[in-house]
Amino acid sequence: xxxxxxxxxxxxxxxxxxxxxxxxxxxxxxxxxxxxxxxxxxxxxxxxxxxxxxxxxxxxxxxxxxxxxxxxxxxxxxxxxxxxxxxxxxxxxxxxxxxxxxxxxxxxxxxxxxxxxxxxxxxxxxxxxxxxxxxxxxxxxxxxxxxxxxxxxxxxxxxxxxxxxxxxxxxxxxxxxxxxxxxxxxxxxxxxxxxxxxxxxxxxxxxxxxxxxxxxxxxxxxxxxxxxxxxxxxxxxxxxxxxxxxxxxxxxxxxxxxxxxxxxxxxxxxxxxxxxxxxxxxxxxxxxxxxxxxxxxxxxxxxxxxxxxxxxxxxxxxxxxxxxxxxxx
Amino acid sequence: xxxxxxxxxxxxxxxxxxxxxxxxxxxxxxxxxxxxxxxxxxxxxxxxxxxxxxxxxxxxxxxxxxxxxxxxxxxxxxxxxxxxxxxxxxxxxxxxxxxxxxxxxxxxxxxxxxxxxxxxxxxxxxxxxxxxxxxxxxxxxxxxxxxxxxxxxxxxxxxxxxxxxxxxxxxxxxxxxxxxxxxxxxxxxxxxxxxxxxxxxxxxxxxxxxxxxxxxxxxxxxxxxxxxxxxxxxxxxxxxxxxxxxxxxxxxxxxxxxxxxxxxxxxxxxxxxxxxxxxxxxxxxxxxxxxxxxxxxxxxxxxxxxxxxxxxxxxxxxxxxxxxxxxxxxxxxxxxxxxxxxxxxxxxxxxxxxxxxxxxxxxxxxxxxxxxxxxxxxxxxxxxxxxxxxxxxxxxxxxxxxxxxxxxxxxxxxxxxxxxxxxxxxxxxxxxxxxxxxxxxxxxxxxxxxxxxxxxxxxxxxxxxxxxxxxxxxxxxxxxxxxxxxxxxxxxxxxx
Ligand SMILES: Nc1ncnc2c1ncn2[C@@H]1O[C@H](COP(=O)(O)OP(=O)(O)OP(=O)(O)O)[C@@H](O)[C@H]1O
Ligand SMILES: [Mg+2]
Numbered sequence: 001x002x003x004x005x006x007x008x009x010x011x012x013x014x015x016x017x018x019x020x021x022x023x024x025x026x027x028x029x030x031x032x033x034x035x036x037x038x039x040x041x042x043x044x045x046x047x048x049x050x051x052x053x054x055x056x057x058x059x060x061x062x063x064x065x066x067x068x069x070x071x072x073x074x075x076x077x078x079x080x081x082x083x084x085x086x087x088x089x090x091x092x093x094x095x096x097x098x099x100x101x102x103x104x105x106x107x108x109x110x111x112x113x114x115x116x117x118x119x120x121x122x123x124x125x126x127x128x129x130x131x132x133x134x135x136x137x138x139x140x141x142x143x144x145x146x147x148x149x150x151x152x153x154x155x156x157x158x159x160x161x162x163x164x165x166x167x168x169x170x171x172x173x174x175x176x177x178x179x180x181x182x183x184x185x186x187x188x189x190x191x192x193x194x195x196x197x198x199x200x201x202x203x204x205x206x207x208x209x210x211x212x213x214x215x216x217x218x219x220x221x222x223x224x225x226x227x228x229x230x231x232x233x234x235x236x237x238x239x240x241x242x243x244x245x246x247x248x249x250x251x252x253x254x255x256x257x258x259x260x261x262x263x264x265x266x267x268x269x270x271x272x273x274x275x276x277x278x279x280x281x282x283x284x285x286x287x288x289x290x291x292x293x294x295x296x297x298x299x300x301x302x303x304x305x306x307x308x309x310x311x312x313x314x315x316x317x318x319x320x321x322x323x324x325x326x327x328x329x
Numbered sequence: 330x331x332x333x334x335x336x337x338x339x340x341x342x343x344x345x346x347x348x349x350x351x352x353x354x355x356x357x358x359x360x361x362x363x364x365x366x367x368x369x370x371x372x373x374x375x376x377x378x379x380x381x382x383x384x385x386x387x388x389x390x391x392x393x394x395x396x397x398x399x400x401x402x403x404x405x406x407x408x409x410x411x412x413x414x415x416x417x418x419x420x421x422x423x424x425x426x427x428x429x430x431x432x433x434x435x436x437x438x439x440x441x442x443x444x445x446x447x448x449x450x451x452x453x454x455x456x457x458x459x460x461x462x463x464x465x466x467x468x469x470x471x472x473x474x475x476x477x478x479x480x481x482x483x484x485x486x487x488x489x490x491x492x493x494x495x496x497x498x499x500x501x502x503x504x505x506x507x508x509x510x511x512x513x514x515x516x517x518x519x520x521x522x523x524x525x526x527x528x529x530x531x532x533x534x535x536x537x538x539x540x541x542x543x544x545x546x547x548x549x550x551x552x553x554x555x556x557x558x559x560x561x562x563x564x565x566x567x568x569x570x571x572x573x574x575x576x577x578x579x580x581x582x583x584x585x586x587x588x589x590x591x592x593x594x595x596x597x598x599x600x601x602x603x604x605x606x607x608x609x610x611x612x613x614x615x616x617x618x619x620x621x622x623x624x625x626x627x628x629x630x631x632x633x634x635x636x637x638x639x640x641x642x643x644x645x646x647x648x649x650x651x652x653x654x655x656x657x658x659x660x661x662x663x664x665x666x667x668x669x670x671x672x673x674x675x676x677x678x679x680x681x682x683x684x685x686x687x688x689x690x691x692x693x694x695x696x697x698x699x700x701x702x703x704x705x706x707x708x709x710x711x712x713x714x715x716x717x718x719x720x721x722x723x724x725x726x727x728x729x730x731x732x733x734x735x736x737x738x739x740x741x742x743x744x745x746x747x748x749x750x751x752x753x754x755x756x757x758x759x760x761x762x763x764x765x766x767x768x769x770x771x772x773x774x775x776x777x778x779x780x781x782x783x784x785x786x787x788x789x790x791x792x793x794x795x796x797x798x799x800x801x802x803x804x805x806x807x808x809x810x811x812x813x814x815x816x817x818x819x820x821x822x823x824x825x
Contacts, residue, residue: 015347017346199696199697200695200696200697201690201695201697202695204686204689204697205686207678207682208678208682211676211677211678212671212675212676214671214672215671215672215673215674215675216675217653217654218634218664218666218672219654219686219687219690219739220654220655220657220658220686220690221686221690222655279675279678280677
């Protein structure tokens with residue numbers, strides 16, 4: 001009898017463990033919101049929440065693409081500098097005017113150029129990593145350093161203001177039904193990416209390449225192409241982040257635009273439960289991950305904590321989230 | 330209970346994710362006894378032994394080793410210290426280290442100032458390996474070894490230190506007759522020294538040959554422990570599966586001898602010496618030989634993984650250039666590799682993914698097609714009797730034999746014209762093995778040309794219509810099913 005009961009208890013325990021295993025990020029997420037609500041009652045006000053979403057959109061966009069790269073067993077350390085480069089292209093194009101004061105380059109074209117530049121950097125990363133067979137960490141680090149230095153050189157290290165174009169300003173600052181447009185953009189891309197990752201063959205191959213590159217190759221999967229594609233995806237996402245950022249700041253700063261964003265994005269992906277060793281991960285986790293980071297930033301301001309301590313808090317969040325996700329034997 | 334008992338496991342229960350895989354299992358071994366452990370794929374053999382060696386903790390029941398109760402959460406290192414050593418079914422060597430470093434991992438001989446004494450380590454490693462009849466240089470990296478050599482290193486590692494109970498989980502599944510013989514001599518001499526051995530294998534003949542007793546598990550339940558002298562291999566099989574298992578014998582190829590699908594000519598490289606062969610539509614061709622004979626290497630050349638110095642491949646009479654697996658798949662070749670962990674499976678993904686990679690590649694469109702995929706997967710799970718909690722189960726959580734079935738299913742679902750199977754039933758139980766043979770025969774009947782590389786002679790005898798025997802990179806003989814016998818194959822394989 002007793003044995004049977006303890007067996008039933010075991011079942012219930014297993015079930016709870018199962019929920020924890022699959023949804024630990026969400027559990028942590030709800031917990032964090034609860035704690036924040038108690039610590040700072042203003043936290044739960046609608047305008048504050050919407051503000052958090054707006055502020056996290058840039059890093060969020062990069063995190064979406066970064067998820068693909070990390071699942072495929074790679075990493076991209078060049079996102080920040082690439083954001084600055086693509087942003088610089090965008091600002092320089094949109095501030096060019098004809099003699100009569102009208103924009104010389106249509107806004108849409110400037111944005112496309114920004115996306116194209118960022119995607120090309122992804123392609124460059126991917127090509128070097130796969131063809132020269134170098135570790136992604138080193139390649140993207142090097143490419144990132146070069147990109148930042150080129151921006152500094154061409155802009156002479158300065159900050160360049162963009163022209164005030166209302167349509168452009170709206171991308172980062174507008175709202176639809178009071179929901180921030182940049183967040184809507186990120187959600188839209190996330191939905192497409194989710195389908196890409198879970199429903200298409202490409203998505204499955206991304207997991208396969210990250211899980212066991214040899215087995216993927218022996219199954220006839222074009223491993224190099226898949227990996228290049230993931231770097232192009234994170235490039236495209238960085239271009240999108242650049243567009244949002246430029247629209248919000250209306251300026252590009254050679255030295256600081258996008259600085260540290262790659263680490264924020266990687267943090268979001270890790271907190272979201274995607275494994276750095278590749279082969280495992282979920283987009284929804286990354287979304288929760290970057291929102292958690294946004295909440296942390298927001299709380300630092302609400303509680304009047306020195307911004308110098310934000311690194312401490314974020315580091316602790318990473319350790320906590322990863323510890324929680326570690327499987328017991 | 331005899332007081333010579335080294336190990337007693339009583340009422341062991343274990344569940345994974347709420348599914349119970351061991352129910353109240355009793356198991357015991359005496360000093361110097363060689364105990365066979367049999368059961369179908371997924372019966373719980375490895376799990377029981379992993380509990381013993383400290384990798385899993387049991388949910389209920391107790392383990393008594395040399396008279397004292399073992400702590401429930403004992404670690405593998407603690408178990409090694411008390412004298413339990415285990416050779417795992419899935420090889421767990423570190424690829425980037427040398428053979429000697431692997432053998433002495435964490436227990437390296439130290440010299441002055443506590444530094445590792447590499448000379449002594451390499452010498453000791455060479456000595457242990459030579460006891461196993463291996464002449465490989467212990468300074469070589471494990472990465473470069475073939476799977477059979479890795480298995481021998483794994484065995485060397487297990488016997489390098491004092492053991493009182495040695496668990497061997499399917500040590501021979503990647504070995505050929507010669508190494509198996511050496512291993513058996515070793516087991517017997519260990520037993521004579523009073524060391525107890527638990528021996529897990531799906532080759533029942535080996536159980537009969539080497540063990541004193543055999544314990545059978547079915548579905549996580551204890552079925553029986555018998556003296557080997559009192560049972561036949563056939564009876565063990567019946568106990569395992571719970572029904573009669575019929576064995577079959579192959580006959581000569583009945584089809585059109587001119588309908589050659591795949592022809593390989595003049596392949597030479599460092600190992601292979603001017604090797605060529607043909608296989609016809611619907612034919613089942615076997616490759617036999619000892620480790621290092623070059624069978625796997627030959628197949629790797631055909632599949633574009635290994636670059637030969639010379640050699641050409643023809644598909645249906647037309648020359649083709651195959652530089653990669655992609656090229657091979659394009660001309661409808663399929664290749665089940667011998668090393669499922671390294672090159673066959675993406676362990677961290679589920680059965681659905683692993684079974685469908687190739688068929689997705691072959692079908693047009695960018696979406697996977699959830700319904701068709703699911704139907705395919707369910708069909709193959711049924712057909713190969715893959716034991717799993719659901720098709721969404723991670724392959725890493727399957728038992729070894731069931732992993733092998735998943736590795737096979739990827740290619741069975743691919744619609745290949747020529748299917749190369751390298752050790753297709755490595756670790757698969759007797760019942761499921763017959764199922765796989767049946768599927769292979771059906772595929773052949775549909776016109777698929779099948780090439781089987783196998784170190785298991787009974788397997789070659791029961792399914793191949795023609796057998797090519799290789800020795801040190803050369804083809805030494807070809808035999809039709811009607812003229813086939815173990816003795817003849819061995820004659821050519823050793824090339825005396
Ligand atoms: N880590 C795990 N997580 C979930 N299920 C597991 C795990 N390990 C084993 N199982 C399940 O436990 C059952 C028994 O597995 P086990 O590996 O003990 O079988 P086995 O008898 O060794 O089979 P084989 O002959 O194929 O090696 C299987 O159904 C397997 O799916
Ligand atoms: Mg097993």
